[in-house]
Amino acid sequence: DIQMTQSPSSLSASVGDRVTITCRASQSISSYLNWYQQKPGKAPKLLIYAASSLQSGVPSRFSGSGSGTDFTLTISSLQPEDFATYYCQQSYSAFGPGTKVDIK
C-alpha cells in the first residue's frame, strides 16, 4: 500500500503569511493527489484536485503543485478563516496525517 506523509504536522502563522505544506507519497502517484481543509466539528472540504487544479469556489490564494511523490499546498496570504487542519489524499483512498495551521 502507498503511504502518505505530511510536513510539518503543525505550524503557527500570522494573518498575511505565506504558508507551505508538503505531502509525500511512498511511491509515485503521478498527479493523483488532492488537498482538503477541515475545521473543528465540520466535514472536510475539497480545495485542490489532481495536484494543482482549484476546486470551484475555492479562493485563488490556495494553490497546489507537484507530481510523482512530492506535492505542495501553498496559501499565498493566510486569512483568518484559513486556520484549520489540511489533509492530502492519494486519489480514491489514503489520506495523509494532516497539518494543523493555527494562529501565532
Add this chain to the structure above:
Amino acid sequence: EVQLVESGGGLVKPGGSLRLSCAASGFTFSSYSMNWVRQAPGKGLEWVSSISSSSSYIYYADSVKGRFTISRDNAKNSLYLQMNSLRAEDTAVYYCAREDSDTAMGAFDYWGQGTLVTVSS
C-alpha cells in the same frame, strides 16, 4: 443542491453490529461512486470503503476488510455501511463522500455531516 445525510450511528458493544445509511439528494446518485471515510476522536481521516456507481467495484481498507460491507440502492438514492464485529478502534465519526466523476481524478467533492459510532462496553 447536493446533500448527503448520514444516519444510524450510536453506541454499540464490542462485537456488535451497526448499519449506517447515507441519503443523497440534489444529483444523479446512480452516476457516482461513493465512499465512507471515518475520523476517530482527535485523529485524522481514514478512508474506509468505496463502491462504484453500479456496485461493480467495491474496495475496503485493510482495517475493516471482512467485517464491513458497503452497498447502495440507486432506486432509493442511498448508500449503506454494514459494520459487524465492531471493535473499540472503530469508534469514529463516519462520513459518506461523493467521488467526483467529472474530473475522474478520485477526489471527494461532497461530504455529509457525519454520524458518530461509539464502540464501548
